[in-house]
Amino acid sequence: MARHYAVAPDYFPAHLVRALRREALLRHRRGEFHHAGIGRGQEQHRNTQVRRDRTRWLDGSTLAQCRLLDEMEHLRLAVNRALFLGLFDLEAHFAVYDPGAFYRRHLDAFNGNNGRVLSAVLYLNEQWRDDEGGRLRLWPDPDAATPVMEVTPRAGTLVCFLSDRIPHEVMEASRQRLSIAGWFRCNNSTALAPDPAR
Numbered sequence: 690m691a692r693h694y695a696v697a698p699d700y701f702p703a704h705l706v707r708a709l710r711r712e713a714l715l716r717h718r719r720g721e722f723h724h725a726g727i728g729r730g731q732e733q734h735r736n737t738q739v740r741r742d743r744t745r746w747l748d749g750s751t752l753a754q755c756r757l758l759d760e761m762e763h764l765r766l767a768v769n770r771a772l773f774l775g776l777f778d779l780e781a782h783f784a785v786y787d788p789g790a791f792y793r794r795h796l797d798a799f800n801g802n803n804g805r806v807l808s809a810v811l812y813l814n815e816q817w818r819d820d821e822g823g824r825l826r827l828w829p830d831p832d833a834a835t836p837v838m839e840v841t842p843r844a845g846t847l848v849c850f851l852s853d854r855i856p857h858e859v860m861e862a863s864r865q866r867l868s869i870a871g872w873f874r875c876n877n878s879t880a881l882a883p884d885p886a887r
């Protein structure tokens with residue numbers, strides 16, 4: 690049976706991950722992160738019972754971001770060639786989880802409502818120890834009660850999974866947890882309802 694997820698340690702070069710981490714920390718210090726909402730557009734609201742991360746969209750304005758977006762573009766094309774997922778574009782944000790922050794079990798898409806097809810998360814945390822928590826827990830399908838996998842958020846690790854198939858949860862950590870979460874989307878646009886990237 691297909692697994693619908695993949696975990697790749699050291700997927701990105703260490704110097705790129707370090708540059709992205711430095712950028713995330715700098716932007717965070719400058720107050721450029723905002724509490725993440727749930728839902729899209731008008732329905733977007735903040736629910737601190739579900740998620741406590743803060744985020745900042747990537748905009749391609751730095752060399753490190755451009756390098757990453759370049760790599761993600763290669764990945765998009767490779768996935769389309771191998772799996773025919775019809776991935777069209779990518780939206781991605783930096784995310785910071787303060788100690789004790791979490792994101793309870795959820796799916797990133799429901800029946801393609803937001804165009805998100807493939808979720809991709811890159812971790813930016815150097816020297817993360819297992820006992821510091823912050824693991825990403827994955828379930829094998831939307832109805833599953835037993836998790837199938839837990840991923841330590843170690844610098845350079847990339848996790849990909851189908852956005853509407855794999856429930857997942859970010860567990861509390863004892864230290865600040867940095868990541869870049871992205872979603873490859875299909876093209877949902879119609880002439881009447883252009884589908885913005887966010």
Ligand SMILES: O=C(O)CCC(=O)C(=O)O
Pocket residue numbers: 784792797810824825857858859868870
């Ligand atoms: O940071 C992670 O491990 C996953 C984040 C996540 O699930 C999300 O932002 O939707």
Ligand SMILES: [Fe+2]
Pocket residue numbers: 795796797808857
């Ligand atoms: Fe998610």
